[in-house]
Amino acid sequence: MATWESLIPVAGVTLRLAAVTTAVLLAAGTPLAWWLARRTGFAKDVIASVVALPLVLPPTVLGFYLLLLLGPWGPVGGALTALGMDSLAFTFSGIVVGSVVYSLPFVVQPLQVAFEAVGTRPLEAAATLRAGPLDRFFTVAAPLARPGFLTATVLGFAHTIGEFGVVLMVGGSIPGRTRVLSIAIFEHVEASEYGQAHVIAAGMLGFSLLVLIALHGLTRRLRGEAP
Amino acid sequence: MSTGIEARFALTRESFALDVAFAAPGRGICGLFGASGAGKTTVLRCIAGLERARGLCRVNGRTWQDEAGVFLPTHRRPLGYVFQEASLFPHLSVRGNLEYGWRRIPPAQRRIGFDDAVAWLGLRPLLERWPGTLSGGERQRAAIARALLTSPDLLLADEPLTGLDESSKAEILPYLDRLHDELDLPILYVTHSLDEISRIAEHLVVLREGRVLGSGPVAELMTRVDLPLSHRDDASAIVAATVASVDETYGLVELAFGGGALWVPGESQARGRPVRVRVFARDVSLTRVRPEQTSILNVLDVVVREVVHDRPGQALVRVEAGGVPLLARITAKSEARLQIGPGVACYAQIKGVALLA
Numbered sequence A: 001m002a003t004w005e006s007l008i009p010v011a012g013v014t015l016r017l018a019a020v021t022t023a024v025l026l027a028a029g030t031p032l033a034w035w036l037a038r039r040t041g042f043a044k045d046v047i048a049s050v051v052a053l054p055l056v057l058p059p060t061v062l063g064f065y066l067l068l069l070l071g072p073w074g075p076v077g078g079a080l081t082a083l084g085m086d087s088l089a090f091t092f093s094g095i096v097v098g099s100v101v102y103s104l105p106f107v108v109q110p111l112q113v114a115f116e117a118v119g120t121r122p123l124e125a126a127a128t129l130r131a132g133p134l135d136r137f138f139t140v141a142a143p144l145a146r147p148g149f150l151t152a153t154v155l156g157f158a159h160t161i162g163e164f165g166v167v168l169m170v171g172g173s174i175p176g177r178t179r180v181l182s183i184a185i186f187e188h189v190e191a192s193e194y195g196q197a198h199v200i201a202a203g204m205l206g207f208s209l210l211v212l213i214a215l216h217g218l219t220r221r222l223r224g225e226a227p
Numbered sequence B: 001m002s003t004g005i006e007a008r009f010a011l012t013r014e015s016f017a018l019d020v021a022f023a024a025p026g027r028g029i030c031g032l033f034g035a036s037g038a039g040k041t042t043v044l045r046c047i048a049g050l051e052r053a054r055g056l057c058r059v060n061g062r063t064w065q066d067e068a069g070v071f072l073p074t075h076r077r078p079l080g081y082v083f084q085e086a087s088l089f090p091h092l093s094v095r096g097n098l099e100y101g102w103r104r105i106p107p108a109q110r111r112i113g114f115d116d117a118v119a120w121l122g123l124r125p126l127l128e129r130w131p132g133t134l135s136g137g138e139r140q141r142a143a144i145a146r147a148l149l150t151s152p153d154l155l156l157a158d159e160p161l162t163g164l165d166e167s168s169k170a171e172i173l174p175y176l177d178r179l180h181d182e183l184d185l186p187i188l189y190v191t192h193s194l195d196e197i198s199r200i201a202e203h204l205v206v207l208r209e210g211r212v213l214g215s216g217p218v219a220e221l222m223t224r225v226d227l228p229l230s231h232r233d234d235a236s237a238i239v240a241a242t243v244a245s246v247d248e249t250y251g252l253v254e255l256a257f258g259g260g261a262l263w264v265p266g267e268s269q270a271r272g273r274p275v276r277v278r279v280f281a282r283d284v285s286l287t288r289v290r291p292e293q294t295s296i297l298n299v300l301d302v303v304v305r306e307v308v309h310d311r312p313g314q315a316l317v318r319v320e321a322g323g324v325p326l327l328a329r330i331t332a333k334s335e336a337r338l339q340i341g342p343g344v345a346c347y348a349q350i351k352g353v354a355l356l357a
Helices: A006-037 A041-057 A060-072 A075-082 A094-117 A121-128 A133-143 A146-161 A165-173 A181-190 A194-225 B039-049 B096-102 B112-120 B136-148 B166-183 B193-200 B218-224 B333-337
Strands: B005-012 B017-024 B029-035 B053-058 B062-065 B079-082 B152-160 B187-191 B203-207 B211-217 B236-247 B252-258 B258-263 B274-280 B283-285 B298-312 B316-319 B324-331 B345-350
Touching: A006 A094, A006 A146, A006 A181, A041 A060, A041 A094, A060 A075, A060 A094, A060 A165, A094 A133, A094 A146, A094 A165, A121 A133, A121 B079, A133 A146, A146 A194, A165 A181, B005 B039, B017 B039, B017 B203, B017 B333, B029 B039, B029 B062, B029 B193, B039 B053, B039 B079, B039 B152, B039 B187, B053 B258, B079 B136, B096 B112, B096 B136, B112 B136, B112 B166, B112 B203, B112 B252, B136 B152, B166 B187, B166 B193, B187 B193, B193 B218, B193 B236, B193 B274, B203 B218, B211 B218, B211 B236, B211 B274, B218 B236, B236 B258, B236 B324, B283 B333, B298 B324, B316 B333, B316 B345, B324 B345
Parallel strands: B017 B211, B029 B187, B029 B203, B079 B152, B152 B187
Antiparallel strands: B005 B017, B005 B053, B053 B062, B203 B211, B236 B252, B236 B274, B252 B258, B283 B345, B298 B316, B298 B345, B316 B324
16 A cells, blocks of 8 residues: 555656756757757758657657667667666666657747747847847847747646656656656556555646646736736 | 948849949948849848858958958947847847847947937937837837947948838938938938938939949939939939028028029028938929029029930930039920920929928
């Protein structure tokens, strides 16, 4: 029988995973989204499709390949073991990598849409006012794309919290390290502990709903603030 | 160090080819004139470095681009750019917009004071407002001040008055006029409005379908019969004059220029003040005999230089009064009856003169 206390490490791992994943995705996804927003042509189509893959692929497929890639015999895992480090399979770092790949479109796409909506004119105006490329990005593009950053953060975070297949494939379900809430629900159901499954499932349902309501409200305020 | 603006650009697009070369003086307002699609905005964008064309661009002795591979990015070119739609940053207040360029200029290079620009363009009451709450004219004034506050060597203005109502236009034109008087700042001004050109430009570059049709002083280009400007319904000559005397009784001002004097309705003015008048071709008629008993005040001695037949039954005549070119639109019948032709001395009766500044 799981108790409330046994839920705490699971929730802890889940929140830590979502926070780290979202941070990594914002750092890596922003330049990627910026590049996609300002490009046309074949290269853009290919990269945009790769970014969108997690939307259509079964998470187990992603998880399977990531496991091969990150495991001790895979190219990444093998390189790490050769350097005297652990491979990433069945580790927290491993599920972060898996989650980053899995949630990539949920961060990159809202950012890309927001950057496209900014358009070229404000950036051209900034260039005629002596702002260099980085300066233009941080003082014009980023502030104007603020609603996109908010959406990307919330979706990336919420989507990572709800993840199951990739984490299970790459991380297994090691208590305190890689067991997350969605896996805990699955295991409770397998053990016929419907009561515990209910507690977590209802909690996640409520959390997701609250997050989305807050997102809508915030976006509306952001849009209204700068007329 | 050579002064002036030297530009040469070649650019090919799917539906458009640009191949232009022109020079403009390093001071005063130079108009880039042409119909839409003539390539005016593209030329301006090439000068700003927003568009990458093959060619050359030198401004007051400094090379911004050349054929050897020099291409300064836009943010390294000391220019100001006023876009057709003011393009203020919506996330910054008017003050924030004005400070954006101002802060990026080293203090030692600032030639235009923040408070001066704010005062010139009447922006003091608007500083804390958001761009979204401004009228079109207010927004454009803020955009002009924002560009000026980078202390540019050259101001590029892309149809800054298009899309504004008449009162906003009337509100902004005097500011532009004052800019080059007070700041000695060369301005390249894109427009398709002959009216705006007549009021503020000193030099003119006429473009059509990506090519330069002509370039030179505005008074000369507007009256050249081989250029399209002289064939429009609002074709006119620009005459630079000075106030010579004022007739308070009848409310008239006498303006003296190289070809004589013109009387225009007006109030008391300082003598010697330079003014600019516009004489429409349709308001000028020609006679071989000096008219004595006429209600028309302005009669000038002129010599016919050129006659062209550009419309059925009509003739466009370029005449000179003391070397100053004027246009007259007459009928082909009158032309034949009066035997108007190059070298003929006659009298131009001018029915109306518009005082521009």
